[in-house]
Amino acid sequence: MSTENSLPISHWQRLWLYLLGGLVMLFLIAPSVIIVIMSFSGSTLLQFPPDEWSLRWYESYFGSVEWRDATIVSVKVAVMTAIVATPLGTAAAYAINAGTLRLSGAINALLTASLIIPVILIGIGTFFLYARIGLNNTLTGLVIAHTVQALPLVVLTVLSGLRSYDMNQEMVARSLGAGRFAAFLQVTMPQLRFSIVSGALFAFITSFDEVVVSLFISGGETTTLTRRMFNALRDQIDPTIAAISTCLIVLSIVLLSAAQLFGRGR
Amino acid sequence: MSVGSASLGQAVRPDGVLNADVLRADARRQALGLLALLSPGLFLVFAVIVVPIGWLFWLSLFDETGQLSPANYARFFEQASYIKTFATTFKVAFVVTGACVLFGYPLAYMLSQLPRRAASICLIFVILPFWTSVLVRTYAWLVILQRKGLINNWLIDLGVIGQPLPLANNFAGVVIGMTHIMLPFLVLPLYASMKTIDQDCLRAGMNLGASPAATFRQIFFPLSLPGLASGVVIVFVLCLGFFVTPALMGGGKVIMWAMRMEQATSLYSNWGAGAALGVVLLAVTLALLGLFQRLLGARATGVWSRR
Numbered sequence: 001m002s003t004e005n006s007l008p009i010s011h012w013q014r015l016w017l018y019l020l021g022g023l024v025m026l027f028l029i030a031p032s033v034i035i036v037i038m039s040f041s042g043s044t045l046l047q048f049p050p051d052e053w054s055l056r057w058y059e060s061y062f063g064s065v066e067w068r069d070a071t072i073v074s075v076k077v078a079v080m081t082a083i084v085a086t087p088l089g090t091a092a093a094y095a096i097n098a099g100t101l102r103l104s105g106a107i108n109a110l111l112t113a114s115l116i117i118p119v120i121l122i123g124i125g126t127f128f129l130y131a132r133i134g135l136n137n138t139l140t141g142l143v144i145a146h147t148v149q150a151l152p153l154v155v156l157t158v159l160s161g162l163r164s165y166d167m168n169q170e171m172v173a174r175s176l177g178a179g180r181f182a183a184f185l186q187v188t189m190p191q192l193r194f195s196i197v198s199g200a201l202f203a204f205i206t207s208f209d210e211v212v213v214s215l216f217i218s219g220g221e222t223t224t225l226t227r228r229m230f231n232a233l234r235d236q237i238d239p240t241i242a243a244i245s246t247c248l249i250v251l252s253i254v255l256l257s258a259a260q261l262f263g264r265g266r
Numbered sequence: 267m268s269v270g271s272a273s274l275g276q277a278v279r280p281d282g283v284l285n286a287d288v289l290r291a292d293a294r295r296q297a298l299g300l301l302a303l304l305s306p307g308l309f310l311v312f313a314v315i316v317v318p319i320g321w322l323f324w325l326s327l328f329d330e331t332g333q334l335s336p337a338n339y340a341r342f343f344e345q346a347s348y349i350k351t352f353a354t355t356f357k358v359a360f361v362v363t364g365a366c367v368l369f370g371y372p373l374a375y376m377l378s379q380l381p382r383r384a385a386s387i388c389l390i391f392v393i394l395p396f397w398t399s400v401l402v403r404t405y406a407w408l409v410i411l412q413r414k415g416l417i418n419n420w421l422i423d424l425g426v427i428g429q430p431l432p433l434a435n436n437f438a439g440v441v442i443g444m445t446h447i448m449l450p451f452l453v454l455p456l457y458a459s460m461k462t463i464d465q466d467c468l469r470a471g472m473n474l475g476a477s478p479a480a481t482f483r484q485i486f487f488p489l490s491l492p493g494l495a496s497g498v499v500i501v502f503v504l505c506l507g508f509f510v511t512p513a514l515m516g517g518g519k520v521i522m523w524a525m526r527m528e529q530a531t532s533l534y535s536n537w538g539a540g541a542a543l544g545v546v547l548l549a550v551t552l553a554l555l556g557l558f559q560r561l562l563g564a565r566a567t568g569v570w571s572r573r
Contacts, residue, residue: 021376025391031406052304095300118507125318209399
């Protein structure tokens with residue numbers, strides 16, 4: 001059995017490796033843990049661990065109209081992005097998986113382009129385009145730009161679901177008289193739902209956490225949470241941001257666990 | 267004409283239509299249907315990425331007076347500040363990539379050797395930061411590293427140092443913050459490729475008398491190189507165009523490529539200059555990724571699909 005590998009090396013001989021790996025894991029996780037703890041601090045000074053505890057930074061977050069408005073904008077945009085990107089990405093993944101199209105390599109490259117093209121270039125380009133067609137500082141503009149950035153994640157997630165799905169089942173349904181769309185809805189989609197839900201969650205979080213493009217194309221009434229945070233960080237370090245960050249970390253954990261739980265159902 | 271004498275492709279239906287024609291029409295309909303499924307996504311990508319970037323490229327070819335000229339590109343070789351920006355960017359990218367290899371390789375190696383359950387628990391430590399906002403993590407490092415930040419407060423309280431160390435708002439701060447953000451991009455593909463290395467090869471090596479160190483050096487390490495290369499390329503490429511961390515942690519002293527683009531367009535409204543910077547950045551990015559794909563035949567976007 002090679003699932004539980006057993007090289008003739010004892011865990012003791014590997015102790016240095018575990019120590020090193022543990023340190024790197026600490027490096028990766030420590031900043032988030034520190035921010036969560038700091039967000040409950042009672043003082044404006046950066047002390048760790050804090051001397052006194054309070055919820056004042058959460059009060060300052062939820063009590064501020066500006067932060068609340070920015071949060072609402074971000075949630076709206078992220079929900080709409082997930083709603084738009086998920087069906088588009090699923091449809092594209094289905095078509096790519098059918099694999100009968102020529103140029104499928106080029107199509108794949110184009111759909112996943114936003115993962116490797118420098119985001120700053122997408123930001124400047126989108127701003128430039130939107131300035132001509134009046135989409136800057138609009139929810140629609142934000143949703144379109146975020147959809148393009150979320151699309152590759154939906155495509156890749158659904159595609160990996162499709163790879164482990166036997167398309168012959170859909171063929172059977174069709175040979176029994178179902179139309180192509182009905183066959184997809186009744187046979188394929190129920191079995192893909194975990195990948196599709198995961199894709200939707202990734203689309204949501206991609207939009208919610210997006211900074212660079214939002215920096216260019218959001219503003220005024222449609223200022224996103226990340227844009228406001230970025231500007232606040234440029235000026236000074238306000239502990240309110242620790243409270244907001246904690247909320248964002250919790251959101252990431254919840255969405256990732258949800259995606260994981262759905263994934264396990266496969 | 268009898269059906270029996272025709273070859274399969276020329277089979278005739280009772281109504282006299284060639285079967286091949288029907289099949290061809292069906293294939294065409296199928297291809298059109300699939301294209302229709304792709305078209306909304308492709309249209310958006312085309313409109314938001316291809317059109318604006320093409321437009322910017324066109325703009326970069328003209329100088330401020332609207333004359334066709336190489337002025338926007340010539341500037342890169344003439345002005346010392348641009349040369350310094352490129353040098354800084356590559357320096358940061360090299361140092362961060364190096365740090366990621368140094369920290370990421372042992373972690374990926376450990377993950378690949380752990381039993382499945384332990385590995386999936388440890389993997390959370392890589393995946394959670396991967397999906398936590400870049401802004402949140404940059405803020406965390408500012409809190410930890412700044413003049414009156416956690417590390418300086420600790421060290422001063424302990425009496426180790428009298429004056430705060432300059433950890434943030436400089437090169438070191440940018441490197442630390444960016445290493446933290448890039449590390450998962452190296453670890454995830456590297457771990458995925460290490461998992462595919464057959465443990466029997468290692469066992470065979472040890473059976474033949476190789477020490478654990480020699481087994482690692484002569485068998486495991488060479489087999490892990492393609493995965494390492496794919497992590498290195500993606501980290502390096504992402505570093506070249508990175509904006510948030512250097513903008514917030516560089517203290518105005520570490521000016522990277524992307525920041526230069528933002529300044530050119532937002533601050534000076536010099537679209538030609540910003541666009542030219544963007545075109546060169548994209549060209550370098552695509553060249554590196556293309557070279558990688560040519561050499562190893564793998565796609566660099568794998569990091570997002572294997573989870």
